[in-house]
Amino acid sequence: MSEEKTVAAPFPGVFYRRPDPESPPFVNVGDVVEAGTVVGLIEVMKMFQEIQAGASGHVTAVLVENEQAVDAGQTLLTVE
Amino acid sequence: MTARLGVLTEPPRGTHYTFGGDEWIVVQLSEAMSLDVNLKAQVLTRALAEKALPGIVEICLSNASYMVRIDPDVVRPTVLVEQLRELEAAHSDFRSITLRTRIVDVPVLFEDEWTAATVQRFRDRHQRPDLTDLEFAAELNGYGSTDEFIDAMVSAPALVSMIGFVPTVPWGYQLVPEERQIEVPKYVRPRTFTPERAFAWGGAFSAIYPVDGAGGYQLFGMCPAPIVQPEQSLHDFRESFSFPRPGDLFNYRRIEREEFDEIRARVTEGSFRYRLAELDFTPAEWFARPDETVAAMQELLYGA
Amino acid sequence: MALEILRPGLMTTVQDEGRTQGYALGMPPSGAMDRFSYHVANALVGNPSGAAVLECTYLGPEIGFSQATTFAVTGADLPVHLNGKEIQPWASHRAEAGDVLGFGFLRSGARAYIAVAGGIDVEPVMGSRSTYTLCGMGGFQGRALRAGDLLPVGADATGTPGRSLPAALVPDFAGPAELRVVVGLASYRVTPDSLAAFFETEWQVTPDANRVGYRYRGGLVEWVPRTQPRGAGSDPANVVDIGYPIGSIQIPGGTEPIALLNDAVTGGGYATIGTIISSDIQVAGQTKTGDVTRFCPVSIDAALGARQEARARLAKAREAIEARS
Known part of the structure; x- marks a missing residue:
């Protein structure tokens, strides 16, 4: 199975990759x-x-930078 | 653009009547703060409340201005502005008008442990990280010691010149001549925390923080008694969740830790009441004899 | 009857028309940010005007119904689900006991409104059920909802499922927002060129945008040099602390304008240059972080005209809902 799935921003804001x-x-x-x-x-x-x-799956790409502004629905990362 | 909209392009000379959208009228009596201008605002807002003009939803006193929230479906804003101008013209002798108000004993524990900890925590946001807020303010205002500075703050009551920012914050402008007014800057960058009931000073105003929150005023002490009580169980809060009322005279009094703890206990058990006295305050009397007028007020509050 | 909050969303609060008293003591009105969507939600379920609803910002909650009732969702454009199946927004639906209301991701707008027959029945504070989270007053325990909360709903109201708002009357929240502003207050503190530029700038809503106020980015404002008046503080953006009307626009530091909205701080020391007209507060409240906003100067007469238009639009919506039920 190698179906690609995405994780999208549910709402707009600033994305943080780290806690x-x-x-x-x-x-x-x-x-x-x-x-x-x-x-x-x-x-x-x-x-x-x-x-x-x-x-579940493994992360194939992280599409936004740390502290980047994101819009609602924007793809943050892809999982396969 | 501004000409077409009838907007001021020069600083106003005299009172500036201006629309805050369709639901507010702001009346800026002066660009500068003074006791005189606040007393004028106090007189005008009280007179306006008594007139009970149709279409006025609420009247909000501010330091050198006042604001009216209106229902423009009942009264046209342009018509109401004319009525407000007439009101001002009819009260040119506002200094001789007597204000019924109250003088309140407001105990303050200066240099308390809670504000001291907050002051230390946010030292990097202050203009003088090497001093406490109290030391900084005393030095800036030319006092030889923090004790002398505290004496000045408690020497005369503060007129509650505005209430707000967040609910119930009383802004106090001290009943002393201009040359004795204390003035301090706000923090360079605001704090993210201030403890509930902190006694503070910013610009020419004293203030009490009703609840924990961000803030930029210089922190000097802690009040044992609350100024807000949403549950309204204490005697002084039966009519309103807010203790302060516009025009109150807050007489700050320096207390020690023992009295602070005792008042806290009475607040907790629900028996605390502010010591206060109702009085008639005529600005003209204070302008003629400021120190004697203040002494008489304090005598009324504390007894001979 | 109760609503069980299974997931709270990002910021879901109980709101109604808001308070009319308290500003003089520093208490803002609160209330639904988008009045049109709020009133339509109540009209759809057959509630009297003024009933309390849920306002959901950016991210919808997940809500379980303890009993059969009627509900409607209006406001921001986001998919609405009942038991996982997409249903129509701007329409009233019947929910059975045990049904679950959920939402997909936001497409446009910022705030969705959920009305339930009987209204959210929390105890009114100062004449309103609206939540004021900054001081923890009103609404449900003075705060945004959390998972596990059980919200009381007004009794003996069955509502009217099957009502809807015609598509032509549904507002479109996509695209740049235009907010009409009555210029005034301390606008004379800004240079004429800078004031003109303010109204030509495409401002962007920052992440710092909530019910208290919206902060914008995109331009600079130049102050007229002056000797600061007594008590105003040394910064040219400062004035002697003054009352802030709802909708007033202040510019701390001259860089990032802030428009104060329903949970406004009631006064402070920043120069204000104008006020968003009352009928456009709801337009601001449906913009989200990253959206483009333009401010458009209007006269007081135009503001009063817009007020009448907004009222006429709501009356038309109510009539259309009645006609289709």
């Missing part, structure tokens, strides 16, 4: 994720919301 500046990214290309694995944070309205993968 804090000193920590490693939540996920890197090649990492295995499961449904519910936290892959990043989006900050909006001074609130941070965890973004979770919707299905």
Whole structure:
């Protein structure tokens, strides 16, 4: 099975790949994720919301930079 | 563009009547703060409330201005502005009008442990990280010691010149002549935390933070008594969740830790009441004899 | 009857028409940011005007119904699901006990409204059920909803399923927003060229945009040099602290304008240059982070005209809903 799945931003804001500046990214290309694995944070309205993968697989691409502004529905990463 | 919309292009000379969209009228009496201009705003807002003009939803006092929230379906904003101009013209002798108000004993524990910890935590956001807020403000205002500076802050009551920013914050402008007004800058960058009931000063105004929150005023002490109580169980809050009222005279009083703890206990058990006295305040009397007028007010509050 | 919050969404609060008193004590009105969508949601389920609804910002909640009832979703454009099956927004539907209401991702707009027959029945505070989260007052425990909350709904109201708003009357939230502004307040503090440029700039909504206010990015404002008046502070963006009307636009530092909205701070020391007209507050409230906003100067008479138009549009929507039920 090599069906490609995407994780999209549920709402607009600023995407964070790390829980804090000193920590490693939540996920890197090649990492295995499961449904519910936290892959990043989006900050909006001074609130941070965890973004979770919707299905299991390994990460094939991370499409947005740390602290990049994202729009609702924008693809953040792909999972295969 | 501005000419077409009838908007000022020069600073206003005198009172500036201006629309805040279709639901607000802002009346800026002066660009500069003074006791005189706030007392004028106090007199005008009270007179306006008494007139109960149709279409006025709420009247909001500010320091050197006031604001009216209106229902433009009941009164045209342009018509109401004319009525407000007439009101101002009819009260040119506002200094001789007596304001019924109250003088309140507001205990303050200066240099308390809670604001001291906050002051230290946000030192990197302050203009003088090497001093405490109190030391900085005392030095800036030319006082030889923090004790002398505290004495000045508690020497005369503060007129509640505006309430707001967030609910119930009382802004106090001290009843002292201009040359004795204390003035301090705000923090260079605002703090992300201020403890509930902190006593503070920013610009020419004293203030009390009703609840925990961000803030930029210089922190000097802590009040034991609340100024907001949403559950309204304490005696002083039965009519409103807000203790401060526009025009109140807050007489700050320096207390020690023992009295602070005792007041806290009374607040907790629900028996606390502010010590206060109702009085008639005529601005003209204060302008003629400021220190004597203040002494008489304080005598009324504390007894001979 | 109760609603069980299974997932809260990002920021879901109880809102109604808001308070009319309290500003003089620093209490903002709160209330639904998008009045049109709010009123239509109540009209669809057959609630009286003024009933409390849920306002959901950016991310929809997941809600379980404890009993059969009627509900409607209006406002922001996002897929609405009942038990996982997509249903029509801007229409009233019947939910059975145990049914689950859910949402897909936001397409346009910022705030969706969920009305339930009988209204959200929290205790009114100062005459309103609206939540003011900044001070934890009103609404459901003064806060945004959390998973596990059980929201009381007004009793003995069955509502009217099967009503809908004609598509032609559904607002379109996509594309740049235009907010009409009555110029004034301390606009004389800004140079005429800079004031003109302000109204030609395409401003972008920053992530710092919530019910208190929206911060925008995209231009600069130049202040008229002056000796600061007594008590105003040293920064040219500062004035002697003054009351802020709802909708007023201030420009701290001259770089990022802030428009104050329903949960506004009621006053402060920044120069304000104008006020968004009351009928366009709801337009601002349906813009989201990253959206383009333009401000358009209008006269007070035009503002009053727009107010009448907004009222006529709502009346037309109500009539159309009644006619189709």
